[in-house]
Every structure is written in structure tokens, then in C-alpha cells.
Amino acid sequence: MIVTTLRTSPDTLILAFLSKRTQATTPAIQAACHMTPGELRTRLAWLESQRFITGRQDARLVPPARAFMITSEGRRRIGRS
Numbered sequence: 062m063i064v065t066t067l068r069t070s071p072d073t074l075i076l077a078f079l080s081k082r083t084q085a086t087t088p089a090i091q092a093a094c095h096m097t098p099g100e101l102r103t104r105l106a107w108l109e110s111q112r113f114i115t116g117r118q119d120a121r122l123v124p125p126a127r128a129f130m131i132t133s134e135g136r137r138r139i140g141r142s
Contacts, residue, residue, distance in 0.1 A: 071096065072104055076113060076139045079131035084119070086126045105129060113138055 071094065078093045079085055085093075091101050108114045113135035119128040 073139060075104060076131055076135050080136060080141050084128040084130045086128055
């Protein structure tokens with residue numbers, strides 16, 4: 062079951078940040094959204110479980126890191142189709 066509402070404004074902040082990029086790593090999102098690593102991990106996991114974002118390992122990054130992208134559902138959620 063997909064929940065159709067965002068929990069809090071930090072979730073919207075993450076989606077807005079990702080909507081302006083093709084992808085972003087956890088450190089970039091953390092710096093832009095001013096969250097602790099634990100808070101960010103929790104929020105990214107929730108957003109991914111709701112299919113608002115998708116993440117993948119990107120071996121092209123040095124060091125290799127997980128990169129996140131906003132999905133079309135995430136764009137609709139924040140009104141940026």
C-alpha cells in the first residue's frame with residue numbers, strides 16, 4: 062500500500078532538492094537539507110518505500126556511492142510534473 066501524503070516538510074525539502082537535479086548523493090542531500098545522517102537515512106528510506114524517489118549504487122562516483130533521483134510520482138507529490 063502506498064501512503065499518499067508526505068509526513069513532514071523535510072520530506073518535501075528533499076523532493077524539491079532532487080527535482081532540480083538529475084541525481085544527488087546522500088552527502089549532497091544532507092548538506093542542502095541540513096539533516097543529521099540518521100534523520101536523512103530514515104527519510105530517504107521512507108521516500109523510497111513510497112516510490113517518491115529511487116536510489117542506486119553509482120560506481121562512477123569516487124568513492125562509489127548511492128545516488129538518488131526523484132520519480133514521476135515524487136514530482137507529482139510536490140506539484141512539479
